[in-house]
Amino acid sequence: MKSRLILLILTLILSISFPVFAESENDSESEVSENVSEEIPTKENFSSKVANMSEVLGIRYAANQDKIRIVVDTSSPTEFKTMWIQNPGRLIIDLDNSWISSTANREMTFNSDFATKLRLAQFDPQTVRIVIETEMTESDSNIFALPGGRSDGRVVIDIGRKIEEPVQDTKQDPDSPGEFKPKEKDESPEEIRQTVPPEPDAPDEKPRKKSKDDKSKDKDSEDKKSKDQKSDDDSKKTETPSKPSKPPRQRIDLSTIPPEVLIEKPLIGKLIAIDPGHGGSDAGAIGPSGLMEKTVTLNISLALRELLESQGAEVIMTRDTDIEVHEKGSRATANEELQARCDVANDAEADIFISVHIDSFTNSTAHGTTTYYDADSKLGFKLADKIRANLIDEIETASRGTQRCNFYVVNKTDMPATLIEVAFISNTDEEKMLGSEEGIMKAAVGIAEGIKIYFEE
C-alpha cells in the first residue's frame, strides 16, 4: 500500500514537472491555458487530500462510422466542466476534485474521424484535465456522467454525426444517461452470437499466399478437402478414424454491436485458446522450493481466462485441471500430447493461441521473461511482442526479448500463436513471485492487457 502511494506521488510530480500540454500559441487564451500548475503537493498533504477525491482510473474508447465514445472511469462520481477551443480544435474537460491513477494512460490515439488524440494531466492539485483533439463542435457532442458499470463513476463523451439522435435503439435516449446502459452483465458472447447473423463472405478479399496468419480464413475450403479425403479413405477402408466434419465457426459481425457494449467488452467476438503448459504426469520444471511449473501455468491460465471472459472473449482451454490433454494420458508420446493441444485450438478455429510456460535453467541467476513466435507469422510476432511488453510491466521482470522458435505448439497451430515463458522457476526470487497469488494475478493481467492491445491495434 505504501509503495503504491509513493508511486502515485511520483507519477503526480512527474506529470507536473513535464507539462505536456504547453503550447506557445495558447498565450492569448489565458483562461483556457493548458499549462499545468506549478504547485506541487507535498507528501504530507497528499494522502489527506486524495482521501476525499475521485481517482481517474483509466480511459477507454470505441468508435464506429457514426461516432466515437470515450469513457473516463473514475473511482467515484465527479463534477466536470467542458470547453471547446478552435484552431486547432480541442475539447477540454476538467474533472473537479480528482487525481490520476498511476496506471491510467496519459495519452491515447484514436482511430476515428471524430477525434484523433487524447491527453490527460493533473492540471492543478484538485483538477484533472482531459484534452481531446477534435475538429467537431459542441453541437456534435454529448457529454454526461454515468453512474455504475465497471467503475463507480464514469464520464461519457460522445462525439460524432447526428449525436442528438438515439444511436442504437429508439428506446435509448443519449440525453438520459440512466437509460443509456450497455447490455454488459446479462448478455454473454454466446447470446450475442445467436442474435447476430453470420458474417457474409468478404467479396473483396485478394488471393494471397497462404500463411499461418490467414489459414483460419480458408477453413471452408479445408473442410471441403477433408470431406473429400474422408470419402476417399472410406472407399479404401482405411483404419484411420476421421473426425466428423463440422460447420465452420460462426463469427460475430462487430458492426452490429453497439459501441457502448464494445467499450465494456472489447474482446467480444474473439475466441482465445489458452494452453497451460504441462500437466498430469508431466510436472514441467520444478523450482528450488518445490513449486511445479504445471501448477503455475494452470493458475495463471485460469486467472487469464477469467480476465478475458470479463472483457467479452470466449475462451477455450486445452486443460483446466491437472491432467494431460491427450486421451491416452501419460501413455501418449510427447508429440501426441502437444498435437492434442494444437487440435483443441485448431478444431475450435480460435483466433489466437496462448501457451503458458515457466522457464528454468541450471544456473539459478537466470531470470526474466521471453515470448516466442513462429518466424513465418507477422501476427504471431505482434501477439508475442505485445504480451511480453505488458507482462514485464506488470510483473516487473527483465525482458529477454520476443524470440523466434520452433516450438511444436507455436508451429502446428493454424492461428497466430505465442508461447510465453513468464519467468524462471529456477530463480529463487521469481519462484517466490510465481508461487504468490499476487504474482499469478499480475502475470494474468499483463498477458490479458497484451492480448487486448493486440486486437485493438
Ligand SMILES: [Zn+2]
Ligand atoms: Zn514448460
